[in-house]
Amino acid sequence: xxxxxxxxxGLMAIFQEVADRAEAEMYDDEAVRAELVSLYQSLEAGxxxxxxxxAREVKLVERLEEIERHKREQAQA
Amino acid sequence: xATAGRYLYGLIRxxxxxxxxxxxLPLLGTPTQVRTVRVGDxxxxxxxxxxxxxxxxxxxxxEPHNRVIRDIMADMTIVPMAFGQVARTEAEVAxxxxxxxxxxxxxxxxxxxxxxxTLRVLWDVPNxxxxxxxxxxxxxxxxxxxxxxxxxxxxxxKINLGKMxxxxxxxxxxxxxxxxxxxxxxxxAEVKENDPKDEKMVxxxxxxxxxxxxxxxxxxxxxxxxxxxxxxxxxxxxxxxxFSFVEIDLQLESAQA
Numbered sequence: 375x376x377x378x379x380x381x382x383x384g385l386m387a388i389f390q391e392v393a394d395r396a397e398a399e400m401y402d403d404e405a406v407r408a409e410l411v412s413l414y415q416s417l418e419a420g421x422x423x424x425x426x427x428x429a430r431e432v433k434l435v436e437r438l439e440e441i442e443r444h445k446r447e448q449a450q451a
Numbered sequence: 452x453a454t455a456g457r458y459l460y461g462l463i464r465x466x467x468x469x470x471x472x473x474x475x476l477p478l479l480g481t482p483t484q485v486r487t488v489r490v491g492d493x494x495x496x497x498x499x500x501x502x503x504x505x506x507x508x509x510x511x512x513x514e515p516h517n518r519v520i521r522d523i524m525a526d527m528t529i530v531p532m533a534f535g536q537v538a539r540t541e542a543e544v545a546x547x548x549x550x551x552x553x554x555x556x557x558x559x560x561x562x563x564x565x566x567x568x569t570l571r572v573l574w575d576v577p578n579x580x581x582x583x584x585x586x587x588x589x590x591x592x593x594x595x596x597x598x599x600x601x602x603x604x605x606x607x608x609k610i611n612l613g614k615m616x617x618x619x620x621x622x623x624x625x626x627x628x629x630x631x632x633x634x635x636x637x638x639x640a641e642v643k644e645n646d647p648k649d650e651k652m653v654x655x656x657x658x659x660x661x662x663x664x665x666x667x668x669x670x671x672x673x674x675x676x677x678x679x680x681x682x683x684x685x686x687x688x689x690x691x692x693x694f695s696f697v698e699i700d701l702q703l704e705s706a707q708a
Contacts, residue, residue: 428511431509432507432509435508439507
């Protein structure tokens with residue numbers, strides 16, 4: 375018998391659903407994405423504060439942007 | 452100074468202008484007013500967004516985007532927009548509504564009373580390679596033959612084994628995905644297959660479900676999970692606004708260049 379996970383409307387679920395569908399190819403970078411996911415988990419588990427989350431999130435997302443820009447430039451070159 | 456840019460949440464049917472309150476994406480730390488830009492009986496749900504501001508998919512933006520859509524969805528049908536759509540001006544929003552009136556109308560009808568449920572099915576195993584081999588005597592034989600003899604496997608043999616593994620994995624995904632779609636077909640209006648983003652992901656499906664069929668759908672889900680092998684985990688979420696089923700593209704000039 376398989377295991378059924380109940381629907382979950384926490385932050386993580388919102389992140390998954392909304393970010394998955396954002397037209398942001400930057401989430402294709404798996405390493406950074408995984409880091410972002412673990413950041414969400416830390417916030418949800420209460421092991422970091424909301425402020426800490428925000429600070430680290432901005433850095434990560436900016437890095438994702440940077441990677442995306444780099445990929446775009448390479449594709450054009 | 453007034454802000455020209457408009458952030459878009461979704462499209463609704465309304466014969467009057469609506470104000471949903473100060474619940475939008477934050478501007479200088481304060482939630483913006485969410486209201487409609489209306490053309491005839493179609494309203495675009497928007498809030499002000501400064502064009503020179505960079506829009507990043509941060510929690511502070513993703514959350515209000517999701518919340519605005521979810522709250523509206525509780526009362527009426529909304530065609531949700533993907534995160535990140537910004538128009539240069541309110542006039543551009545109105546122009547997009549006028550230019551797409553028929554398509555928007557059709558979309559509102561198609562999605563009326565429906566919600567999206569997502570299902571991710573995963574192999575809950577420590578090592579996916581070992582799991583696949585364990586399920587496949589032919590593959591196990593090739594592997595045992597390669598590693599069981601006195602001479603070490605050649606590079607070519609390893610590549611071949613890797614290819615066989617990938618093929619088996621793809622076959623399993625296909626078979627299980629078809630089985631899942633078959634199970635749910637009669638309970639849903641539409642199904643969409645998303646690419647599995649993880650090696651251990653069997654299937655990632657989005658279902659468009661009529662609200663009054665939700666209970667039947669969930670019952671079927673419980674049953675299906677029980678009928679699949681132990682190694683399968685069913686992770687489902689929803690109801691969401693039908694993000695995956697929106698086909699309309701308003702073709703806003705990309706304000707976020």
